[in-house]
Amino acid sequence: MATRQxxxxxxxxxxxxxILLFAFMLAPLVRTLYFSTLHYNLLDGSVPQFLGFQNYVDxxxxxxxxxxxxxTLILVLSVLVIxxxxxxxxxxLMDQQVVGLNILRLMVIAPFFVMPTVxxxxxxxxxxxxxxxxFLWITRSLHLPAPIWFTNxxxxxxxxxxxxxxxxxxxxxxxxxxxxxxxxQQEAAVLDGAGAIPYFFYIVLPHxxxxxxxxxxxxxxxxxxxxxxxxxxxxxGPGDATTNITFLVYKQALLDFxxxxxxxxxxxxxxxxxxxxxxxxxxxxxxxxx
Amino acid sequence: xxIRKSLGRRIxxxxxxxxxxxxxxxxxxxxxxxxxxSELDAFAFPPKFFSxxxxxxxYKEVLSRSNYPLFAYxxxxxxxxxNIVGLLIAIPAAxxxxxxxxxxxxxxxxxxxxxxxxAAILIAAAILYLIGDARGDWRIYGPIVAIACIPVVxxxxxxxxxxxxxxxxxxxxxxxxxxxxxxxxxxxxxHLLDTRFGVGFMLMLMNLPIIxxxxxxxxxxxPAGILEAARMDGASLLNEIVYVLTPMATPGIASTMLLAVxxxxxEAFWTLNLTTHDAAPLTAFIASYSAPEGLFWAKxxxxxxxxxxxxxxxxxxxxxxxVRGLTFGAVK
Numbered sequence: 001m002a003t004r005q006x007x008x009x010x011x012x013x014x015x016x017x018x019i020l021l022f023a024f025m026l027a028p029l030v031r032t033l034y035f036s037t038l039h040y041n042l043l044d045g046s047v048p049q050f051l052g053f054q055n056y057v058d059x060x061x062x063x064x065x066x067x068x069x070x071x072t073l074i075l076v077l078s079v080l081v082i083x084x085x086x087x088x089x090x091x092x093l094m095d096q097q098v099v100g101l102n103i104l105r106l107m108v109i110a111p112f113f114v115m116p117t118v119x120x121x122x123x124x125x126x127x128x129x130x131x132x133x134x135f136l137w138i139t140r141s142l143h144l145p146a147p148i149w150f151t152n153x154x155x156x157x158x159x160x161x162x163x164x165x166x167x168x169x170x171x172x173x174x175x176x177x178x179x180x181x182x183x184x185q186q187e188a189a190v191l192d193g194a195g196a197i198p199y200f201f202y203i204v205l206p207h208x209x210x211x212x213x214x215x216x217x218x219x220x221x222x223x224x225x226x227x228x229x230x231x232x233x234x235x236x237g238p239g240d241a242t243t244n245i246t247f248l249v250y251k252q253a254l255l256d257f258x259x260x261x262x263x264x265x266x267x268x269x270x271x272x273x274x275x276x277x278x279x280x281x282x283x284x285x286x287x288x289x290x
Numbered sequence: 291x292x293i294r295k296s297l298g299r300r301i302x303x304x305x306x307x308x309x310x311x312x313x314x315x316x317x318x319x320x321x322x323x324x325x326x327x328s329e330l331d332a333f334a335f336p337p338k339f340f341s342x343x344x345x346x347x348x349y350k351e352v353l354s355r356s357n358y359p360l361f362a363y364x365x366x367x368x369x370x371x372x373n374i375v376g377l378l379i380a381i382p383a384a385x386x387x388x389x390x391x392x393x394x395x396x397x398x399x400x401x402x403x404x405x406x407x408x409a410a411i412l413i414a415a416a417i418l419y420l421i422g423d424a425r426g427d428w429r430i431y432g433p434i435v436a437i438a439c440i441p442v443v444x445x446x447x448x449x450x451x452x453x454x455x456x457x458x459x460x461x462x463x464x465x466x467x468x469x470x471x472x473x474x475x476x477x478x479x480x481h482l483l484d485t486r487f488g489v490g491f492m493l494m495l496m497n498l499p500i501i502x503x504x505x506x507x508x509x510x511x512x513p514a515g516i517l518e519a520a521r522m523d524g525a526s527l528l529n530e531i532v533y534v535l536t537p538m539a540t541p542g543i544a545s546t547m548l549l550a551v552x553x554x555x556x557e558a559f560w561t562l563n564l565t566t567h568d569a570a571p572l573t574a575f576i577a578s579y580s581a582p583e584g585l586f587w588a589k590x591x592x593x594x595x596x597x598x599x600x601x602x603x604x605x606x607x608x609x610x611x612x613v614r615g616l617t618f619g620a621v622k
Contacts, residue, residue: 117562118576
């Protein structure tokens with residue numbers, strides 16, 4: 001049992017972390033909230049003026065916002081479908097007594113450790129290059145029409161890159177969850193005459209449900225903030241075909257120096273991310289109590 | 291007893307699994323192969339697989355010409371330094387949460403206190419408005435934040451431990467753009483833009499919640515009785531943490547450190563937005579290849595290989611603990 005002394009020490013020792021996180025994560029958020037109500041542009045040098053909700057009205061009614069919101073949703077949902085669907089498949093496959101599983105797992109998890117700027121540029125220049133890319137060679141060999149990836153299908157290209165980064169994450173976590181499935185359950189199901197498909201839907205999928213939920217939520221939070229991949233491949237273009245909300249706010253803040261508008265955009269992004277975060281926190285919190 | 295499957299099916303499954311693994315790994319393999327080709331071979335179409343003149347020229351060039359060492363040095367200093375500091379802050383916090391948790395249900399006074407704290411925050415926020423913080427005067431803003439901190443910190447520190455943990459996790463959920471503008475302006479005013487200290491500080495903050503979380507789950511597995519025995523024998527708190535807890539939790543601390551270093555090495559929002567040259571790490575170095583001139587595929591590949599190789603090794607070493615860290619203990 002902790003004594004009164006250690007309890008006091010405990011409160012003191014936890015304080016530095018709390019102070020740091022409060023002062024540099026939540027206090028700036030208050031400041032963002034404040035900026036979002038101002039007309040404040042670093043370029044025109046004028047004294048900031050109070051605008052009320054005007055920045056939000058401007059940001060939300062800006063056609064760029066709707067486009068970037070749609071882009072964000074397309075990006076997040078497509079990558080989720082590809083990585084979770086593919087992840088389930090890869091995890092099931094790797095769970096089948098594969099020879100050399102340890103080496104195979106290393107190969108599958110590797111893309112997750114590649115920094116975003118590297119994976120984006122490697123895909124753009126080595127694989128998707130319209131003159132000498134590896135994909136061109138594949139499409140030529142199969143006698144398919146060869147697209148100019150980042151011009152014809154910019155969003156699809158970004159989706160491919162980001163999916164490649166996140167498929168390993170989903171596979172690894174789903175495989176971990178799958179490996180904790182009790183083998184006796186499988187035997188019982190087989191003895192009862194369950195085929196592979198009912199076995200998957202009635203036993204495997206429910207067992208993985210929690211891991212799948214966690215993967216979806218964590219990926220959603222990271223995918224809402226995809227930035228570097230867009231910056232180094234398309235720079236948000238062509239037009240604003242690949243501008244997501246994070247990138248739109250970045251452009252407003254650091255390229256247009258529109259502090260007020262960018263802050264309003266930042267708050268909108270926080271609200272959107274929180275919707276996913278609330279569900280994730282519930283699941284993690286339940287685990288904590290147990 | 292495992293269920294037997296027919297040999298044909300097992301071979302099929304194995305082939306399919308390895309084929310998919312190869313496809314997933316291929317872009318990395320291709321990058322490594324390209325990095326040893328000459329620029330002409332790298333650009334050749336159709337792609338050359340084995341009939342090329344293998345060369346180390348690209349590595350020589352990248353290492354000598356493009357001040358690659360500075361970027362690599364920045365990456366190492368920022369990601370390792372930030373997380374050592376992070377660990378020093380997080381170990382005491384995780385000790386407190388694992389071995390001296392607040393589990394008392396809320397009393398009436400605490401609830402009253404809670405209301406008072408919230409009022410204090412709101413008043414502080416109102417003061418922010420009135421003072422005209424938008425002039426960018428952090429000398430006014432800083433102290434106000436500090437004053438607002440006192441009640442909030444006191445309140446948070448006396449909450450039930452699971453609530454504190456959840457609160458820390460929640461700061462991790464906030465997208466970077468939510469605080470990009472204020473942090474950027476702060477850094478500008480304090481001359482922290484493009485400094486190693488500034489970037490390291492941000493990386494430390496980004497990882498702090500994850501570090502505390504992981505350490506907490508590892509510390510929870512250590513029997514509290516051992517620490518109590520040390521206390522009985524007269525060990526001070528410092529000695530208890532340094533000589534009893536830390537050695538027992540070394541594997542956990544090491545894998546926490548590994549994951550944190552990997553995450554900061556690859557972090558590409560703050561490192562790209564807060565640096566230009568002096569403190570730019572490898573993420574920014576690679577990003578500078580996005581507007582190239584001339585043939586550069588092989589050099590890009592060499593630079594990329596150098597940038598990802600150390601972290602691939604670290605990542606492979608820590609993959610078992612990775613799941614636990616990345617899911618905040620929700621999947622083990």
